[in-house]
Amino acid sequence: MNILVIGGGGREHAVIKALKKSKGVEKIYALPGNGGIAADAECYPVKATDLDGIAEFTKSHKVDFAVVTPDDPLVLGCVDRLEALGIPCFGPRANAAVIEGSKVFSKDLMKKYGIPTAESETFSDAEAAIGYLKRGSFPAVIKADGLALGKGVVIAQNFEEAEAAVREIMCDKVFGASGNRILVEEFLTGPEVSVLSFTDGKVVVPMVSSMDHKRAKDGDEGLNTGGMGTVAPNPYFTEEIARECMEKIFIPTVRAMNAEGRTFRGCLYFGLMLTPKGPKVIEYNCRFGDPETQVVLPLLESDLLEIMRAVANGTLSEKQVVFKTGAACCVVLASEGYPKKYETGFEITLPEAKEGEYVYVAGAKAQDGKLLTAGGRVLGAVATADDLKSAVAGAYALASKIGFKNAYMRTDIGKRALAAKV
Ligand code: AMP
Numbered sequence: 001m002n003i004l005v006i007g008g009g010g011r012e013h014a015v016i017k018a019l020k021k022s023k024g025v026e027k028i029y030a031l032p033g034n035g036g037i038a039a040d041a042e043c044y045p046v047k048a049t050d051l052d053g054i055a056e057f058t059k060s061h062k063v064d065f066a067v068v069t070p071d072d073p074l075v076l077g078c079v080d081r082l083e084a085l086g087i088p089c090f091g092p093r094a095n096a097a098v099i100e101g102s103k104v105f106s107k108d109l110m111k112k113y114g115i116p117t118a119e120s121e122t123f124s125d126a127e128a129a130i131g132y133l134k135r136g137s138f139p140a141v142i143k144a145d146g147l148a149l150g151k152g153v154v155i156a157q158n159f160e161e162a163e164a165a166v167r168e169i170m171c172d173k174v175f176g177a178s179g180n181r182i183l184v185e186e187f188l189t190g191p192e193v194s195v196l197s198f199t200d201g202k203v204v205v206p207m208v209s210s211m212d213h214k215r216a217k218d219g220d221e222g223l224n225t226g227g228m229g230t231v232a233p234n235p236y237f238t239e240e241i242a243r244e245c246m247e248k249i250f251i252p253t254v255r256a257m258n259a260e261g262r263t264f265r266g267c268l269y270f271g272l273m274l275t276p277k278g279p280k281v282i283e284y285n286c287r288f289g290d291p292e293t294q295v296v297l298p299l300l301e302s303d304l305l306e307i308m309r310a311v312a313n314g315t316l317s318e319k320q321v322v323f324k325t326g327a328a329c330c331v332v333l334a335s336e337g338y339p340k341k342y343e344t345g346f347e348i349t350l351p352e353a354k355e356g357e358y359v360y361v362a363g364a365k366a367q368d369g370k371l372l373t374a375g376g377r378v379l380g381a382v383a384t385a386d387d388l389k390s391a392v393a394g395a396y397a398l399a400s401k402i403g404f405k406n407a408y409m410r411t412d413i414g415k416r417a418l419a420a421k422v
């Protein structure tokens with residue numbers, strides 16, 4: 001089979017490397033892919049959001065199955081478009097991708113179907129939101145309704161910060177139309193857990209849980225980033241909590257989407273907070289997480305393409321989805337200065353990855369036979385092992401062998417997970 005993967009980051013590299021191990025895969029195309037992905041797939045310079053370009057590509061290349069990975073093409077209806085061309089896809093249609101595309105939609109869904117989440121109010125008028133915040137308590141959480149490159153959430157410590165955030169989002173429109181509406185949400189506390197799941201709308205199969213490290217600096221200081229590292233499994237996600245989440249969150253969400261006529265097929269990502277009052281949904285994503293995928297897929301024992309095809313045709317219940325019992329850690333190497341200003345264009349030296357080690361390339365381009373840095377997050381060094389401590393040590397050992405001029409990484413990925421008392 002010829003597989004088309006839409007996207008071009010570290011997550012897509014992890015998906016492609018896992019698909020390469022699947023039975024029956026002949027060729028993998030990546031649109032646009034990147035300089036590192038080019039070692040594992042044929043990359044063509046078509047943007048993930050260029051739905052016309054993607055459709056055109058499928059007319060001149062034989063594509064048997066497509067995997068649409070990033071949020072924006074999913075929300076734009078890339079799956080609807082490819083399905084209309086007769087290409088089966090892994091990923092939700094636009095009417096289901098709205099679970100990530102609109103935080104107002106997902107909040108209303110949770111309220112309607114009794115799925116535990118933070119209390120909130122929705123506003124489409126800045127002055128009304130500011131008036132409400134004046135009477136409220138802090139910290140308060142302000143969320144832009146639509147996609148905002150992962151930057152649409154502000155935790156305001158006081159009224160002044162809250163007012164500034166509302167004005168930026170709703171009046172200055174820093175996220176464009178995504179800021180036409182906002183949610184003002186109760187501030188929750190507790191460990192965060194990411195759970196990616198496969199669902200065909202009938203059954204939901206959670207993958208191994210994981211923990212993201214979103215802040216740029218050690219000790220969870222500094223600016224929010226796309227993710228500086230991950231570990232799996234997440235020690236806070238005990239069997240008892242997993243059962244509770246299945247019963248109160250995972251199954252009810254899949255059923256709620258069906259009841260709304262928006263059956264979700266693909267990877268449904270549950271961003272959870274384990275609060276003193278039980279697990280609550282912080283956010284849904286309509287896709288694999290980045291860099292969660294980089295620690296989850298190396299632990300998948302089953303054939304990824306087989307599972308994805310079963311998700312697409314509604315036969316997931318017939319498949320075994322098996323994960324290894326060990327652990328994985330991903331350390332992201334970024335360009336110094338990320339997520340603000342940084343330089344690119346430096347040559348990357350890559351070590352030979354041994355059994356159980358992976359280098360997933362996110363921001364790099366191939367030029368004159370060399371691999372050059374081309375983004376904020378450049379790559380992820382991943383190691384798997386029997387236990388988390390060894391996986392963390394393995395990922396750092398691998399990262400230390402990777403070189404480029406302005407490389408920056410956190411030195412404490414996995415520390416919180418290793419110290420967890422559950
Ligand atoms: P998101 O971009 O939706 O993943 O949100 C970014 C981060 O903001 C989350 O990972 C949480 O750490 C934090 N966050 C979002 N909503 C809340 C909330 N209601 N209470 C506390 N923290 C939150």
Ligand code: GLY
Pocket residue numbers: 150212226227285288289290291292
């Ligand atoms: N790592 C969080 C996300 O993919 O949204």
